[in-house]
Amino acid sequence: MELMQELKKIVNVYEALDATTILAVTDTKGCILYANQNFCDISKYSKDELLGKTHRIINSGYHDASFFKNMWEVISQGTTWRGEICNQAKDGTVYWVDTTIVPSKNELGEVEQYIAIRSDITEKKMLAFKLEEQLVHDSITGLPNSIYLESIVTKKIAANEPFYLLKINIDDFKSLNESIGMEHANQILKKISERLKAISQHHHVLLTRAYGDEFILLCPMSKEQIKSFIHTLRKLCDTPIHYLDSEHYMTFCIGGVRYPEDTTSYQDLVYYISTAIDYAKKKGKNTYAFFKHTMLEDIDENLALKNKLFRAIQTKAFTMHYQPQWNAHHEIIGFESLARWYDETHGFISPAKFIPLAERTGLIIPLSYLLFEQMLQDFLRLQNVMSKQIKIAFNLSIRQFFDEQLVSRLLQLCEKYNIQSSCIKIEITEGISAFSVENVIPIIQKLYDSGMEVEIDDYGTGFSNFKYLKDLPIHGMKIDQTFIATCMTSVKRKAIVNSMIHLAHELGFSIIAEGIEDEQQLQYLTAQGCDIFQGYLLGRPQPVNYYEK
Structure with missing residues (x-):
């Protein structure tokens, strides 16, 4: 009776397994001796087609030979x-099964059969593959992302295979984003990625999207090949990108790093390539640079300089110099204020060095207001020396221009020193022209409405191509000194200067010429009707006590 009950339990277990799992029994050579209906349903083979065959009949080719070799080594030992x-399956579709193979032994402990118990996990595996695909691929461009790049580069490093990494950063993409919106900018980014992909596939290069407007390419190339490839990349945007009935001309900077010459660490490769592209961007747009270890020295120097700059702002270690501005009657009517910084270790540090550093580090906001206040303090002294009403010009940085408290803080400082806002001229750098007109004009209007005069600095390098120039609420424009320097030796430059003066007057703006260094330039610009003159010929920038003497 007990034996019958035990047999019934065994039968019940078998029936439960047979009903809920995919069952198969094979001999020691792998020939199928039994296959249940679930096996037939998922494989789409009949029992007659399966019996006597090995599992090679359902081999998908997904696993390599070592996979099955390992499996057979385990089960043949009775484990x-x-x-x-x-x-x-028979119709070519693939399916995944979670498999347990149990060796069945005889009385002598020898394996005589294998019982395979399987469950269908196809849906689970497909979901996992989909999630993995999303994890290692960019959703906008469809390209592999930085996670995938790291896995591939790590394998190449382990195999000691030489390669180059190139990082591409699109110039002014932030401005495009602000101008047309993220959704449309992403479509242009996708079109750029398609061009890059076509070139990469042709040269057997792995293209990945790092983040934002940056791509990284893994290039298994020689030194000569990489130079040629970069030349090909730089020609990529010779033709504009067409989107929504508009043409968009795009350029980019490229940074490069080599394995194993530069480093053998993936983390260092990524850091060095970012260092290289930062160096390239400092040289200007649409250029490239390969990493050099001397660049790290520049980074260390910049870090030390940043710390000094922070302390200099706290201790107010800056002075302002003032370059006179003259009218056509040879009278000083005002000054342009220019910042100077003297450090005990470095000596005089050029504004061309510490202003961009302040921009990059975010120190430009406190620095700019500090300099503006210093200028106001000196203005009272200059006003006293001149014994007449004068104006003083202050250069706004790009970050300060977009500071939400800009106008209110400037007016508060003017009120603090009892200086009329109409005595202040605000010069807007040509870099503002890279931003959308919808964001720029309201800020200029607020400055204009505050009573301050607003001038465009470096006219001819940015806003001169701005189709909404006539709508800008400004008072004057300053011709960039590069045009002044060559206007007497270049017929084309002279024609450009003439047209600038004419255009400014037609729009009702005053025109200022800076960088005048000889009498011939002064006489010519006076004859052409220029309103205000500035340059070394007429006076170098000097501290306020120079004028008091």
Whole structure:
């Protein structure tokens, strides 16, 4: 009776397994001796087609030979094997099964059969593959992302295979984003990626999207090949990108790093390539640079300089110099204020060095207001020396221009020193022209309405191509000194200067010429009707006590 009950339990277990799992029994050579209906349903083979065959009949080719070799080594020793297997049905579709193979032994302990118990996990595996795909691919461009790049580069480093990494950063993409919106900018980014992909595939290069407007390319190339490839990349945007009935001309900077010459660490490769592209961007747009270890010295120097700059702002260690501005009657009517910084270690540090550093580090905001206040203090002294009403010009940085408290803080400082806002001229750098007109004009209007005069600095390098120039609420424009320097030796430059003066007057703006260094330039610009003159010929920038003497 007890034996019958035990047999019934065994039968019940078998029936439960047969009903809920995919069952198969094979001999020691792998020939199928039994296959249940679930096996037939998922494989789409009949029992007659399966019996007597090996599992090669459903081999999908997904697993390599070592996978099955390892499995057979385990089960042939009488040990249970567990794993996930990708099989192929009769109609060519693939399916995944979670598999347990249990060796069945005889009285002597010898393996005589294998019982395979499987469950269908196809849906689970497909979801996992989809999530993995999303994890290692960019959703906008469809390109592999930085996670995938790291896995591939790490393998190449382990195999000691030489390669180059190139990083591409699109010039002024932030401005495009602000101008047309993120959704449309992403479509242009996708079109750029398609061009890059076509070139990369042709040269057997792995293209990935790092983040934002940056791409990284893994290039298994020689030194000569990489130079040629970069030349090809730089020609990529010779033709504009067409989107929504508009043409967009795009350029980019490229940074490069080599393995193993530069480093053998993936983290260092990524850091060095970013250092190289930062160096390239400092040289200007649409250029490239390969990493050099001397660049790290520049970074260390910049870090030390940043710390000094922070302390200099706290201790107010800056002075202002003033360059006179003259009218056509040879009278000083005002000054342009220019910042100077003297450090005990470095000596005089050029504004061309510390102003961009302040921009990059975010120190430009406190620095700019400090300099503006210093200028106001000196203005009272200059006003006293001149014994007449004068104006003083202050250069706004790009970050300060977009400071939400800009106008209110400037007016508060003017009120603090009892200086009329109409005595202040605000010069806007040509870099503002890179931003959308919808964001720029309201800020200029607020400055204009405050009573301050607003001038465009470096006219001819940015806003001169601005189609909304006539709508800008400004008072004057300053011709960039590069045009002044060559106007007497270049017929084309002279024609450009003439047209600038004429255009400014037609729009009702005053025109200022800076960088005048000889009498011939002064006489010519006076004859052409220029309103205000500035340059070394007429006076170098000097501290306020120079004028008091």
